[in-house]
Amino acid sequence: MQHLNEETLVAHYYHDDDAPPAAEEHLRVCGACRAQCETIRRVLALVDEAPVPDRGEQYGEQVWNRLRWKLGRERRTGVRWQTLAAAAALVAIAFFGGQLWHARNTAPSQGPLPAGGDRVAEARVRGAGGDAATSPDRILLVVVGDHLDMSERMLVELANADPKKSLDISSQQRRAVDLVASNRIYRQTAAQRGDERIASVLSDLEPVLVELSHAGSSLTPEEVSALQKRIDAKGLLFKVRVVSAQGGRAEQQRTAPIDSNSL
Amino acid sequence: MEQTTDVATVSRARQGDPEAFRQLVERHSKPIFRVAYRMTGNEHDADDVVQETLLRAYRQLEQFEERANFGTWLHRIAVNCSLDLLRSRGRHDKHYAGDTSDEQLQGEITAADPQPDRLLLSVELQQHVTAALERLSGNERTAFILRHFDGMPVEEIGRTLGIQVNAAKHTIFRAVRKLREALEPFVRSTQCNT
Numbered sequence: 001m002q003h004l005n006e007e008t009l010v011a012h013y014y015h016d017d018d019a020p021p022a023a024e025e026h027l028r029v030c031g032a033c034r035a036q037c038e039t040i041r042r043v044l045a046l047v048d049e050a051p052v053p054d055r056g057e058q059y060g061e062q063v064w065n066r067l068r069w070k071l072g073r074e075r076r077t078g079v080r081w082q083t084l085a086a087a088a089a090l091v092a093i094a095f096f097g098g099q100l101w102h103a104r105n106t107a108p109s110q111g112p113l114p115a116g117g118d119r120v121a122e123a124r125v126r127g128a129g130g131d132a133a134t135s136p137d138r139i140l141l142v143v144v145g146d147h148l149d150m151s152e153r154m155l156v157e158l159a160n161a162d163p164k165k166s167l168d169i170s171s172q173q174r175r176a177v178d179l180v181a182s183n184r185i186y187r188q189t190a191a192q193r194g195d196e197r198i199a200s201v202l203s204d205l206e207p208v209l210v211e212l213s214h215a216g217s218s219l220t221p222e223e224v225s226a227l228q229k230r231i232d233a234k235g236l237l238f239k240v241r242v243v244s245a246q247g248g249r250a251e252q253q254r255t256a257p258i259d260s261n262s263l
Numbered sequence: 264m265e266q267t268t269d270v271a272t273v274s275r276a277r278q279g280d281p282e283a284f285r286q287l288v289e290r291h292s293k294p295i296f297r298v299a300y301r302m303t304g305n306e307h308d309a310d311d312v313v314q315e316t317l318l319r320a321y322r323q324l325e326q327f328e329e330r331a332n333f334g335t336w337l338h339r340i341a342v343n344c345s346l347d348l349l350r351s352r353g354r355h356d357k358h359y360a361g362d363t364s365d366e367q368l369q370g371e372i373t374a375a376d377p378q379p380d381r382l383l384l385s386v387e388l389q390q391h392v393t394a395a396l397e398r399l400s401g402n403e404r405t406a407f408i409l410r411h412f413d414g415m416p417v418e419e420i421g422r423t424l425g426i427q428v429n430a431a432k433h434t435i436f437r438a439v440r441k442l443r444e445a446l447e448p449f450v451r452s453t454q455c456n457t
Contacts, residue, residue, distance in 0.1 A: 006436070006440060007432075007433070007436045010435065010436045010439045010440075011432060011436070013439075014410055014411075014417075014435070016410075016417050016432055016435075039443065039447060039450060040439065040443060042450035043439075043442055043443045043446045043447060043449075043450055044411065044439070044442070045450075046388070046392055046446050046449060046450060047392055047395075047396070047411065047442060047446070049388070049389060049392060050301075050389065050392040050393055050396060051389045051392075051393065052296075052297050052300050052301065053300065053306050055292075055293060055296055059292050059293055059296065060288060060289030060290065060291075060292040060293065061289055063288055063289075063292040063313055063314065063317065064285050064288045064289055064292075066314060067288060067314060067317055067318065068281070068285070070314075070318060071281070071284070071318075071321055160347060162425065164425040165422070165425075168326060170325075170326065171322070171323070171325060171326065
């Protein structure tokens with residue numbers, strides 16, 4: 001009589017064996033295999049006793065207290081999704097309006113600079129113009145930082161997805177549609193301002209966002225894998241994080257107390 | 264009863280009611296912790312998994328089908344979060360670092376009460392079981408936990424781990440064999456009465 005091997009006994013225990021009636025019949029007549037089977041059952045009964053630390057009655061409340069600030073940030077971010085396109089349009093209008101205003105006001109001084117104190121005054125005017133131009137730069141960096149922050153979260157979700165499984169992206173897809181529109185405006189604005197670094201990151205980001213916005217509600221494992229490779233190959237996540245972090249610093253400067261020179 | 268309560272609470276949470284989501288967090292944190300602890304074998308990691316699971320659930324609340332069981336849905340997310348954590352730490356295919364050798368385990372048992380019923384209750388025995396689980400590789404532990412504690416079908420375990428069904432079955436067997444090697448001295452070897 002051929003005994004059941006240990007693997008078959010384990011499979012039988014979990015009802016995963018290929019021929020349960022045959023195994024059952026063998027166990028009925030074979031004392032040795034029955035003993036093996038009983039040992040496995042007892043060992044696994046011991047495992048059932050493996051302790052799980054008791055987190056106490058207040059655990060749920062403690063988890064909520066740690067979680068709620070994160071959820072608050074999520075909700076705020078959710079609101080930002082809807083306002084992002086509007087903010088992008090405002091930045092673009094402000095920027096192009098500023099350019100137009102600057103061109104009109106500096107047109108008469110395009111000739112040779114006057115001598116002496118007038119030359120200094122002209123330099124100040126031009127300097128003031130330069131300061132005025134710096135402000136939209138900072139605003140651009142802040143708003144782009146926000147945009148990149150949201151894009152980064154989407155990229156992280158994609159990068160962490162299991163490439164062997166389909167991925168439901170219905171919620172990301174809706175976000176991607178908004179982000180594509182914003183991304184185009186920011187990219188064009190950055191390019192026209194000569195900020196090649198931001199323009200380049202946005203340019204790398206755009207095809208990924210476009211692909212996501214055009215995808216269905218889920219990605220096949222092949223699509224997930226292809227997107228992950230694209231994100232990885234361009235070091236996109238890293239670039240996005242760097243510029244996003246700079247946006248954060250710019251925002252801190254923007255919200256810092258106003259210095260006397262700006263008054 | 265809990266399922267009925269969850270349906271109404273989830274519905275309110277989906278409409279943006281933070282109080283409703285708070286109730287879900289308080290109701291489900293402990294069960295999620297149990298899953299996470301069994302998967303990760305570490306309290307702090309399990310706490311992290313609880314947070315991440317609930318955060319993901321919040322983000323994906325729109326995707327939850329109300330006919331489904333909310334607890335089961337959270338359980339799946341917790342399993343995935345635990346796997347992500349293990350993978351991110353490169354522990355998934357490595358052995359857990361148990362600090363008790365088989366010789367130590369068996370040496371200690373010779374001094375213990377030989378009655379299984381009493382042993383079952385002892386703290387030492389629980390420690391041995393914990394140590395035996397820690398000695399499984401990440402894949403073995405995950406496959407075993409999902410099959411033994413969660414009753415997940417082998418096919419689904421295979422999909423979860425990205426391996427074939429037969430490989431999943433064999434992984435469960437390897438886990439049981441290792442557990443048996445470590446814990447057999449603690450059980451009485453008698454014949455099956457079934």
